[in-house]
Amino acid sequence: MTKTEMAPAAKAGLGVLGIVQVAFAFLAFWDLAHRDADEVRGPKVAWIPAILVNWIGPASYFLFGIRR
Secondary structure (H helix, E strand, O other), rough: OOOOOOHHHHHHHHHHHHHHHHHHHHHHHEEEHHHOHHOOOOOOHHHHHOOOOOOOHHHHHHHHHHHO
16 A cells, blocks of 8 residues: 555545535534524624635534524
8 A cells, every 4th residue: 555545444534524524514504594694693694604614614603603
């Protein structure tokens, strides 16, 4: 095996992480679309590019973007 090849378990793990990240972003977008503007901190349109930042964006939206 050369240095550029990945073990099958590593490929599967990266695939699972990719799916989880896409699902996390999808849930953040879905929540943003279905939530009233007065329940979101800041303008809703500003959260769209923020959510696109892998892991940090959706986490930030769920932690700081929703008024509780």
